[in-house]
Amino acid sequence: MANSALAIIEAMAEALVDRHLNAATIHPVDRALVAREWDARLTSVEPFDVVNNALVFFSGGGGGGTRGLCAGWVIDRLLSGLTPADILDRAREQIAANKITFWEITCVKGLMVKQREDLEPNVFLIPNAEVPSHYFADRVFGSQQFEFYQRSDDAALVQAFDVAPAFVPGDNRAEFDAASKRLSKARQKRAEVAVRIREALILSGSVAIEMSAGFDAAMEDSLFTLGFSMSSNPWPPHVPRAKEVDINATRRYLELLNTFGDSPALSLAIHRLGLARSGGDPVNRAIDLGLALEVALMSNDPSSQEIGNKLGTRCAWLTGASVEQRKEAFTTAGKLYTARSEAAHRGAITPKTQRAYNFAACNDLVRATLAKIVERGKFPDWRDLTLGGDGV
Numbered sequence: 001m002a003n004s005a006l007a008i009i010e011a012m013a014e015a016l017v018d019r020h021l022n023a024a025t026i027h028p029v030d031r032a033l034v035a036r037e038w039d040a041r042l043t044s045v046e047p048f049d050v051v052n053n054a055l056v057f058f059s060g061g062g063g064g065g066t067r068g069l070c071a072g073w074v075i076d077r078l079l080s081g082l083t084p085a086d087i088l089d090r091a092r093e094q095i096a097a098n099k100i101t102f103w104e105i106t107c108v109k110g111l112m113v114k115q116r117e118d119l120e121p122n123v124f125l126i127p128n129a130e131v132p133s134h135y136f137a138d139r140v141f142g143s144q145q146f147e148f149y150q151r152s153d154d155a156a157l158v159q160a161f162d163v164a165p166a167f168v169p170g171d172n173r174a175e176f177d178a179a180s181k182r183l184s185k186a187r188q189k190r191a192e193v194a195v196r197i198r199e200a201l202i203l204s205g206s207v208a209i210e211m212s213a214g215f216d217a218a219m220e221d222s223l224f225t226l227g228f229s230m231s232s233n234p235w236p237p238h239v240p241r242a243k244e245v246d247i248n249a250t251r252r253y254l255e256l257l258n259t260f261g262d263s264p265a266l267s268l269a270i271h272r273l274g275l276a277r278s279g280g281d282p283v284n285r286a287i288d289l290g291l292a293l294e295v296a297l298m299s300n301d302p303s304s305q306e307i308g309n310k311l312g313t314r315c316a317w318l319t320g321a322s323v324e325q326r327k328e329a330f331t332t333a334g335k336l337y338t339a340r341s342e343a344a345h346r347g348a349i350t351p352k353t354q355r356a357y358n359f360a361a362c363n364d365l366v367r368a369t370l371a372k373i374v375e376r377g378k379f380p381d382w383r384d385l386t387l388g389g390d391g392v
Contacts, residue, residue, distance in 0.1 A: 005045045005091075009074055012038050017077060021215040023079040031075055032068065039071035045365050047092045053170040056224050057163050059102045059216040061184030063176065066167070073223045080221075091223060099164035100222045104190055105131060106157040106214035107140045108198075109277065110207050113155045120255055122160040123193060127249070130194075131156050135213040153242040157197060157211065159190045166224035202251035203371050205245040206363055208277035216370035229376040238279040254373045269296040283343040285359060290340020293333065295367050299379050308337040310382075317385050319368045329365060336362040 005106060013036070016022070021030055043052035044357065048070045057063040070091075077087045105130045108125065117125040131137050141152055167177045192210055218225045260266065269292045274286035293306065297314045311332040320326030339357040342349050349357065378392075385391030 003041075003045060004090045005048060006084055006088050007040065008038065008045065009078070009087055012042075012071070012074060013078050013084060016075070017060040021079075026079065031072060034075055035068045036072040037071075038074075039068050042074065044073050047088075047095045047318075050095055051167060051223070054167040055170050055173075055176045056167045057165075057176075057183060059100075059104075059163055059183070060187040061182075061216075063180065064361050065170070070223065075151075077221065093116055094223045098166050099162055099163050100166045100224050101160065101219040102216050102241070104158075104159040104187075104195055104214060104216050105133065105134075105140075106211050107209045108155045108157050109152075109212055109239040110242055111155045111201060112153050112244050113208055113247070115246070116237075117247045118230060119197060119251060124158050125159055125198070126156050126157060128153055130221075131254070132217050134215060135219045138232065139273060140215060148367065154372060155212075155242070157194060159193060160219075161186065161190070163224075181309055185199075196255060197250075197258045198274070199257055199267065200250045201245060202270055202274045202277075203253045203374065204247075205243075206277065206360075206367065207243045207245055208239045208279070209274055210239050210278065210293070223380070240279060253374060255372070256319070256377070261378055263299075263379075265295050265299040265371070265379075270370055273370065275361070276366075277363065282349055282354065283347065284317045286336070286339040286349060286357065288345040289359070289362050289366055290343070293294075293362075293369060294340075296366075296369055297382075308334060308341075313338055313386050314380075315365065315369055316336050316371075317388075318372050318380065319365065320389075331386060332358075332361050332365050336365070 015034065015038075017024075019034075020033070025132045042048050051066050051070055054064055054066050054256075055063055056069065074087055074091075077168070079091070082090075094196075111125070113125045113127055115127065116130070119125065128141055128266070131141060141154060165179065168179065172223035173365070198209050198211055201207075272295065276285045276292065293311055293315065297311050297318075298307065312333040314335040316326035316330040320329045335357045339349050339353050339362075342353055380391030381389075382391070
């Protein structure tokens with residue numbers, strides 16, 4: 001049985017001891033050298049022979065060969081304290097299952113949660129403290145750009161998914177390419193889900209929300225974890241300290257957004273509302289907030305005449321339940337449009353306009369406007385609405 005997998009793993013354990021290599025002292029170069037030395041023997045016997053010359057998938061598509069993969073995985077398990085028999089059992093289970101479960105973990109800057117909050121099947125938010133230990137965790141969840149190891153309070157968006165099969169025979173390139181395309185499309189789908197969740201969070205309150213970086217993490221010590229995946233925005237907008245939002249409202253808006261349909265205008269308006277909350281100077285905030293209102297209320301309207309009056313009227317009839325509420329909405333929208341126009345055309349806001357323009361009130365008005373549109377499921381018939389109708 002000298003050439004059995006168990007005997008080879010036991011010999012690898014002895015080799016690590018002879019070289020005085022343990023979890024605290026081993027260097028990546030040492031690990032690679034030992035893996036190269038033993039991999040050919042290990043992949044020549046059951047169950048590792050099935051993986052020999054196979055193609056292993058990355059979590060988001062593409063992949064690579066398995067050279068050194070099996071021996072490297074065994075070395076890591078030995079250094080973690082597992083017995084050779086336990087390692088062999090795990091290998092057999094994983095090769096038979098031919099599947100990896102991943103978490104795509106995205107930092108949600110500006111959001112704090114105190115417990116797991118499920119949003120959709122296999123999509124949920126978790127507190128910062130529950131983010132799995134990972135090479136990228138401190139870097140992605142650092143509180144400032146240059147303070148990687150000072151963890152923030154920002155929550156994590158998790159999208160759980162399986163990569164199955166985890167590997168295919170190396171001579172089956174057609175199956176590899178087809179599966180790789182499916183994984184790439186699934187990654188794009190998850191990116192779209194993340195955008196809708198950000199939009200729902202923005203509509204749920206008055207906090208700034210940005211999803212600046214993320215990474216994929218395997219949920220077990222998988223034999224088939226080949227490399228890693230990370231995405232990031234190198235210059236994300238500044239986001240104030242993380243705060244809680246009404247998660248039930250988030251679930252509601254997420255459901256409404258899912259049924260609203262694809263609307264670039266609505267997405268742009270919500271995105272600009274989020275940017276306006278991300279700090280910055282009053283000029284840029286007025287431009288972002290004013291643009292959000294204008295995009296939302298001028299959708300499908302090619303006319304550019306009397307935009308300020310149209311914004312105020314449409315906003316008033318959309319959000320106001322009484323005459324007084326409509327008057328207040330009309331006035332606030334007018335002040336925002338004036339500030340936005342001065343900021344866009346002059347590069348500054350006059351002191352008189354600055355005194356009249358209240359960011360918090362305008363922020364609440366824009367949020368309420370977008371929420372009303374989402375709740376309707378489509379943009380209103382503006383002419384009918386502003387003549388006192390239901391806007392349908």
